[in-house]
Amino acid sequence: MLQTILVEAFTDAFQKSYNRNPDLQYVNFQKTRPEFEGDFTIVIFPFSKDLKMNPEVMGQVIGEKMVLNHPLIVGFNVVKGFLNLHINQTYWFQFIEQVIEKEDFGSNQLNIGKHIVVEYSSPNTNKPLHLGHIRNNLLGWSVAEILKANGYQVTKVNLVNDRGIHICKSMLAWQKWSNQSPQEAGLKGDKLVGEMYVRFDKALKEQTAALVAEGESPEQAAKNAPLMLEAQQMLRLWEGGDEETIALWKKMNDWVYDGFDITYRRLGVDFDQFFYESDTYLLGKSIVMEGLSKGVLFHKEDKSIWCDLTADGLDEKLLLRSDGTSVYMTQDLGTAEQRHNIYNPEKMIYVVGNEQNYHFDVLKLILKKLGRDWANDIEHLSYGMVELPQGKMKSREGTVVDADDLMDEMIQTARQKTEELGKASQLSEQAADELYHQIGLGALKYFMLKVDPKKTMLFNPAESIDFNGNTGPFIQYTHARIRSIIRKAEESDIDFLSKTQVFELNQHEKHLLKLIHHYPSVVVQAGEQLSPALIANFIFELAKEFNHFYQTINILKENNLHNRSLRIKLCLLVAKTLKHAGGLIGVGMPEKM
RNA sequence: GGCUCCAUAGUUCAAGGGAUAGAACGGAAGUUUCCUAAACUUUAAAUCCAGGUUCGAGUCCUGGUGGGGCUACCA
Numbered sequence: 284m285l286q287t288i289l290v291e292a293f294t295d296a297f298q299k300s301y302n303r304n305p306d307l308q309y310v311n312f313q314k315t316r317p318e319f320e321g322d323f324t325i326v327i328f329p330f331s332k333d334l335k336m337n338p339e340v341m342g343q344v345i346g347e348k349m350v351l352n353h354p355l356i357v358g359f360n361v362v363k364g365f366l367n368l369h370i371n372q373t374y375w376f377q378f379i380e381q382v383i384e385k386e387d388f389g390s391n392q393l394n395i396g397k398h399i400v401v402e403y404s405s406p407n408t409n410k411p412l413h414l415g416h417i418r419n420n421l422l423g424w425s426v427a428e429i430l431k432a433n434g435y436q437v438t439k440v441n442l443v444n445d446r447g448i449h450i451c452k453s454m455l456a457w458q459k460w461s462n463q464s465p466q467e468a469g470l471k472g473d474k475l476v477g478e479m480y481v482r483f484d485k486a487l488k489e490q491t492a493a494l495v496a497e498g499e500s501p502e503q504a505a506k507n508a509p510l511m512l513e514a515q516q517m518l519r520l521w522e523g524g525d526e527e528t529i530a531l532w533k534k535m536n537d538w539v540y541d542g543f544d545i546t547y548r549r550l551g552v553d554f555d556q557f558f559y560e561s562d563t564y565l566l567g568k569s570i571v572m573e574g575l576s577k578g579v580l581f582h583k584e585d586k587s588i589w590c591d592l593t594a595d596g597l598d599e600k601l602l603l604r605s606d607g608t609s610v611y612m613t614q615d616l617g618t619a620e621q622r623h624n625i626y627n628p629e630k631m632i633y634v635v636g637n638e639q640n641y642h643f644d645v646l647k648l649i650l651k652k653l654g655r656d657w658a659n660d661i662e663h664l665s666y667g668m669v670e671l672p673q674g675k676m677k678s679r680e681g682t683v684v685d686a687d688d689l690m691d692e693m694i695q696t697a698r699q700k701t702e703e704l705g706k707a708s709q710l711s712e713q714a715a716d717e718l719y720h721q722i723g724l725g726a727l728k729y730f731m732l733k734v735d736p737k738k739t740m741l742f743n744p745a746e747s748i749d750f751n752g753n754t755g756p757f758i759q760y761t762h763a764r765i766r767s768i769i770r771k772a773e774e775s776d777i778d779f780l781s782k783t784q785v786f787e788l789n790q791h792e793k794h795l796l797k798l799i800h801h802y803p804s805v806v807v808q809a810g811e812q813l814s815p816a817l818i819a820n821f822i823f824e825l826a827k828e829f830n831h832f833y834q835t836i837n838i839l840k841e842n843n844l845h846n847r848s849l850r851i852k853l854c855l856l857v858a859k860t861l862k863h864a865g866g867l868i869g870v871g872m873p874e875k876m
Numbered sequence: 877g878g879c880u881c882c883a884u885a886g887u888u889c890a891a892g893g894g895a896u897a898g899a900a901c902g903g904a905a906g907u908u909u910c911c912u913a914a915a916c917u918u919u920a921a922a923u924c925c926a927g928g929u930u931c932g933a934g935u936c937c938u939g940g941u942g943g944g945g946c947u948a949c950c951a
Contacts, residue, residue, distance in 0.1 A: 316895070326894055328931065338931085364931085365895065407951075444951065560951090587949060596879080604949040611951050640880070641946050667881090668944080675944090704914065722914090734889065737881090739944065741888065746901090751914060753889080753900040760914050768911055808892080820890065823899080834907095834916045876914075 285323075285355075286312055286804070289368070292356060293325060296348035300341075305330055314797055320360055321367030322797065328364040338364035375796055376785045379849075382799065382856050383780070387432075389806050389863040394434040400626050401427045401437060403634035404552070407444045408539040409453045410477035412546050413676065414669050414684040414742060415636070421731050421869065422666055423634040424552040425815040428867045433810035438626060441554045442618060445536050446561040449480070451517040454531055455510070456483035465538050471545065471687070472538025481678065486510055522608075546686050551724065551869050558618065566617025568609055570653065571602050579652045590649050600645050615646055623657050630660050632813065637665040637737070664813050667739035669731075684744060693723035693748065700750055706876060721871040722756050729755030732868045733819035753823050755870050758861060761826040762872040765858040768838055772851050777839075779851035786845060791832045792853060798825050799856050802864070815868050822864045829857050 289312050297305040309329035315321040327345070331338035342361035349356045349368065358369035382388045403423020406412060412420075427437045456479035465472040487510045494504035505511065520528040547553065571588055574580035580590050580602060588603040602613050622631055633643065643663035650658035668675065676683045697719040701707045707715050730748045734740045750756040772779055788796065802821065809817040838854065841847040862872045 311892085313892085313894090319895075324895090328894070332931070363895065447951070449951080585949090598879095598947075601949055606949080608949085610949070614951095636945095637881070638945055639951090642951090665881095670944085700914070704912095706912080706914085738889090739882075743888085746888090749888095749901065751901080754914085756914055757900095760912080764912055764915085771911065812892095816890090820899095823890095827899085830915060831917095833911080837911075839911050875912085 285370075285374070285800075288353075288355060289323060289325075292349050292353045293345065295352060296345045297330070299348050299352075300344045301334060306333065314801060315367050317794065319362060319365070319367055320369075322370040324365050324367045326364060327361075327366055331364065342366040372785050372787060375788065375793075375800075376783060378800060379796070379852055379856065380782065382859070383852060387863070388856075388859055389802050389867075390432040390434075391803060391807065392434045393807065394430075394629075394810075396436075397434070398436045398438070398626060398628040399430055399630045399632060400440055400622055400628045401430070401632045401634065402440045402442055402622075403427075404547075404554070405442045405444065405635070406543065407449060408473075408476070408536050409449045409480045410678075411471070411473040411542065412686040414686065414689065415676065417550065417686050417689070417727070418666060418669050418731050418740070419634055419636070420547070420550055420552045421728055422664070422736055422815065425732055425818075425868050426632065426634065426664065426813050428869070429806065429809045429813075429815060429818065432806050432863075432867060435629075435810075438556060438628070439554045440556045440558060440622070442558045442560065442563070444560045446521065446532075446564060448514055448518050450532065450536075451514045451521065452483040452487075453477075453479040454528075454535055455514055455517055456480065456486070457535065458531070465541075471542040472540070473542030473546070474687075476535055476539050476542075483510065483514075484679075546690075549690055549720075549724075550686070551728075560614065563618050563621065564609060564614045566621055567613040567615070568603065568617070570616045570620060571609075571613060574602075574649075574653050577653065579649075590645075590652070592645065592648060595648055597641075597645060597648070600649070602649075612642070612646065612649075615642075616649065619646065619650065619658075619661065620655070623655075623660075628660070630662055632662045632664050634664045634666065637667055639663075640665055662813075664736065666736040670739055670741050672741070672743050672745075684742065690724065690727065693727045694719050695723070696747070696750065697722035697726070697756075701876070718873055718876060721873055722750075722759060722876065725755030725759050725865075725870040726750055727755070728869050729758065729819055732815040733823070735816045736814055756876075758822050758826045758865065758870065759873055760876055761829055762858055762861045762865070763874060763876040764833065765829070765854045765861075766874045768854050769851065769858065771839060775839075777848070777851065779848040779855075781848070783849045783852065784845050788849075789836075791836050792849065795825075795828055795832055795853055795857065798828055799860050802860050805864075806867070809867070818864050818867050822861055822868075825857060825860060825864075 290310050293310060294305060306329070310325070312323045312325055315324045327338040327342045331341050334341070339361055342364065346359035346361060346366050346368070350359060355371050355374055356368050357371050360367050401423055404416065404420050406416060423439070427439050430437050453476045457476070460482060461468065461475070461479060463475070465475045468475050470478070487508055490508040490510055491501070491504045494507060495501055499507065517528060521532060571580060574590070575582070575588060580588050582588055585605040587601060587605040590600045590602055592598060592600055600612060601610060603609060619631070635643070640663070643661070643665070647658045647661055671682055671684070673682060701719065701722070710718065726748050733753070748754070805817055805821045809815065836850065838850045839847070841850060865872045
């Protein structure tokens with residue numbers, strides 16, 4: 284890598300100049316900012332501070348030595364404490380040839396042989412997927428792809444929350460008020476079940492309100508409402524293995540899975556392995572018993588089991604109810620251990636919203652107390668909420684943005700815009716549908732992923748998602764234009780693949796090339812930080828730079844054949860990079876649009 | 877109350893302790909006999925407040941103000 288060579292050259296020059304080694308933590312090269320001359324820049328200030336010397340003088344001295352000792356470095360300049368280096372033209376031309384031959388430019392082998400498990404999605408089966416799930420799914424899927432590009436073996440898992448009182452509520456409502464299959468009701472399975480859940484909630488509220496009106500306290504009323512008692516009874520039947528209850532539960536969950544399947548497929552996310560809470564909710568009890576015997580956990584008088592985390596600045600945490608049943612944490616201890624035992628991975632990543640930060644702090648802490656040193660391999664990818672202009676989405680206020688509806692809308696907008704621009708005419712119906720899907724979802728995915736995962740983001744349904752500017756379609760359009768150029772070059776039998784003579788690149792060519800050169804390190808960084816946003820920001824920059832290039836400079840119409848073929852090669856590289864990067868965030872790149 | 881995260885143009889987002897804080901949308905003004913105008917060019921517009929550390933702070937520290945989340949024998 285160029286970076287490594289430069290660091291060595293710098294260290295060497297520093298050694299020769301000052302008879303000591305530079306502190307390596309301060310050595311790093313960055314791209315020279317466009318307003319200055321040069322390719323790469325190193326900041327001298329930290330060293331000048333150490334040696335108590337003038338940074339400009341040091342820059343001169345080191346720069347001269349670097350040029351003298353390294354054929355790769357052909358010039359330099361010093362501005363204040365910044366040493367800007369010029370790289371040999373030959374290097375850039377070799378770089379172009381290398382990338383053209385490379386199939387997977389951007390991917391690396393840095394983590395070959397290491398295994399990572401990424402858990403994401405993990406939905407409840409009592410309601411359909413919404414905007415929040417979309418962020419989760421896109422993030423999880425994209426992070427998994429980015430890790431693969433960094434050489435990891437990745438297993439994508441989905442732990443489905445398929446049991447519990449909330450599921451029983453839907454079941455009960457269906458028995459009472461529907462009894463229709465999704466086909467009969469004309470609804471997607473997950474939508475039907477979700478509707479039942481809402482129906483239950485509404486009826487329960489009415490009952491509770493009635494009890495309150497009769498003089499009960501709200502807490503009492505919530506507990507004593509007949510529907511609530513029925514739901515609890517149903518949960519007991521389920522846990523007792525009652526055949527009828529289990530059959531209904533299976534039937535309704537299957538409807539939901541059919542619905543989810545459609546949504547996942549449209550969204551373009553997939554999983555290597557599904558786990559179901561109904562299979563795993565009992566795991567973890569034995570770990571709790573172990574903790575008890577080790578003295579890490581303790582009993583209260585009512586037989587409930589707790590972990591005292593007050594010494595670590597946290598609270599006491601319940602791990603087993605007084606009736607012996609397990610809670611979320613119990614199960615998660617179990618599934619974590621199960622996951623570790625099955626895969627023995629380098630890391631286990633959980634893509635879960637930041638509202639559960641506390642849960643994961645506690646989970647890791649308890650596992651550590653129990654002597655599971657692999658607890659440190661658990662990484663909570665804690666992403667921010669998606670908010671609406673009014674704040675959180677609330678099903679009661681009908682502000683939940685449904686995943687299927689949103690995708691429909693995006694695809695519809697893509698169709699409308701394409702037709703307005705008169706670009707759909709020569710496409711077959713099937714090709715057009717594929718294109719609209721690609722554009723609509725490209726817009727959605729880019730919109731969701733360009734934001735730093737950790738941050739809360741805002742979605743305004745009224746404005747919806749743009750197709751111009753810093754958007755998915757902008758990037759897709761750039762790609763389509765490039766492909767069009769390349770098609771034309773091929774049609775006119777232009778030989779642009781044979782080796783190019785080395786000459787001085789102009790600034791537009793150089794800017795593009797430097798961006799492309801930077802791409803592999805963006806992939807590395809995105810992998811380290813688990814941040815698809817870095818990839819998204821990068822492709823936008825690259826697409827913008829290309830559009831500028833395209834507008835300013837002739838490509839096919841260039842008369843000088845060397846220049847022309849170099850520029851076509853650059854087009855090839857940009858298209859390749861856009862496609863690779865788009866692949867990491869799930870944004871497809873069309874040939875025409 | 878306790879713990880925790882966040883605060884950047886009118887709006888939505890960028891900025892590994894480094895050069896003059898970048899974009900996009902929206903606003904204003906332009907570009908098409910020319911490789912796809914879903915594009916490009918020009919322009920106005922911002923670091924919540926007060927201290928501190930540093931050669932250098934949007935970024936680190938302390939305090940304040942404002943907002944989000946968590947604080948269940950729910951998940």
